[in-house]
Amino acid sequence: MTVLVTGATGHTGRHVVAGLQAAGVRPRVLVRDRAKAPDGVDVVQGDITDTAEAAGGVDAVYLLWPFVTSDGIEKALKPFEGKKIVYLSAMSAEHGGVWGDVEAAVRKVTGDWTFLRVTGLATNALAWAEKARTGVVRAPYGQAKRSVVHERDVADVAVKALTGDHKGQSYLVTGPEPVAQAEQARLIGDALGRPVTWEEQPPEEAKAQMSAYLGAEFAAAAVDYWASLVEAPEPVSPDVARVTGHPARPFAEWAREHFS
Numbered sequence: 359m360t361v362l363v364t365g366a367t368g369h370t371g372r373h374v375v376a377g378l379q380a381a382g383v384r385p386r387v388l389v390r391d392r393a394k395a396p397d398g399v400d401v402v403q404g405d406i407t408d409t410a411e412a413a414g415g416v417d418a419v420y421l422l423w424p425f426v427t428s429d430g431i432e433k434a435l436k437p438f439e440g441k442k443i444v445y446l447s448a449m450s451a452e453h454g455g456v457w458g459d460v461e462a463a464v465r466k467v468t469g470d471w472t473f474l475r476v477t478g479l480a481t482n483a484l485a486w487a488e489k490a491r492t493g494v495v496r497a498p499y500g501q502a503k504r505s506v507v508h509e510r511d512v513a514d515v516a517v518k519a520l521t522g523d524h525k526g527q528s529y530l531v532t533g534p535e536p537v538a539q540a541e542q543a544r545l546i547g548d549a550l551g552r553p554v555t556w557e558e559q560p561p562e563e564a565k566a567q568m569s570a571y572l573g574a575e576f577a578a579a580a581v582d583y584w585a586s587l588v589e590a591p592e593p594v595s596p597d598v599a600r601v602t603g604h605p606a607r608p609f610a611e612w613a614r615e616h617f618s
């Protein structure tokens with residue numbers, strides 16, 4: 359079985375690679391920089407927008423689309439026609455956006471798809487790392503309650519989907535409980551062994567900052583979404599436990615792994 363892992367140097371992809379290896383599958387990876395490829399894999403150097411070489415002879419692909427628009431997705435997916443595609447998507451895909459557009463494009467090229475719709479990745483909190491070390495995280499909506507998921511749990515679900523029959527399944531991939539963003543910062547402080555407090559940042563200031571790397575539309579949608587989570591926390595799904603056989607890892611465990 360030949361399984362291609364895209365994003366293999368990233369947070370979820372590196373664990374997908376390790377999980378496949380543990381399951382006895384030698385993965386192929388598509389990486390932009392050969393020097394960054396993990397050990398024990400077959401390497402194709404290239405960009406996700408040009409997948410022809412990487413897709414040759416593969417049975418299945420772990421797909422992430424690292425852009426905020428779906429421009430170019432049709433060309434990138436064409437070489438995977440009829441193959442199994444396990445796509446790292448988002449809960450918001452049901453409302454369209456980039457994840458909804460990529461899901462629609464995947465459905466057009468294959469019937470053998472599995473969508474891992476995550477609420478949010480715990481790794482988003484790495485953006486606070488520098489501030490956390492100074493003792494204060496300044497960001498908007500500390501009371502937004504997010505059921506963020508450990509990247510290892512995403513990878514565990516992905517490996518099951520890549521190696522088993524999960525055709526046509528959209529899994530909601532979440533952490534085990536909603537945790538307010540300010541509480542996430544506090545738990546990072548516990549892991550660091552010193553207090554970390556939360557300082558509310560005006561939403562418009564955050565949007566302006568985030569626009570620089572996400573674009574104005576995407577940044578505004580993200581911040582407005584966090585606002586909605588103050589009253590209505592993100593859902594918690596049983597899918598990680600159902601698919602992997604183990605419970606989703608709590609945020610406190612994620613924080614200890616990344617900040618102790």
Ligand SMILES: NC(=O)c1ccc[n+]([C@@H]2O[C@H](COP(=O)([O-])OP(=O)(O)OC[C@H]3O[C@@H](n4cnc5c(N)ncnc54)[C@H](OP(=O)(O)O)[C@@H]3O)[C@@H](O)[C@H]2O)c1
Pocket residue numbers: 364365366367368369370371388389390391394404405406407422423424425446447448449476477478479481482
């Ligand atoms: N953050 C969230 O809460 C959230 C929620 C829902 C869905 N997602 C999805 O999760 C994805 C991120 O997954 P992740 O955390 O596992 O990855 P990540 O740690 O953000 O790393 C991105 C990966 O994509 C690779 N990459 C970037 N641009 C590329 C290109 N042009 N061609 C080939 N590879 C490229 C990077 O490789 P290099 O080493 O070459 O940079 C890296 O391996 C996002 O793109 C998003 O679609 C995220």
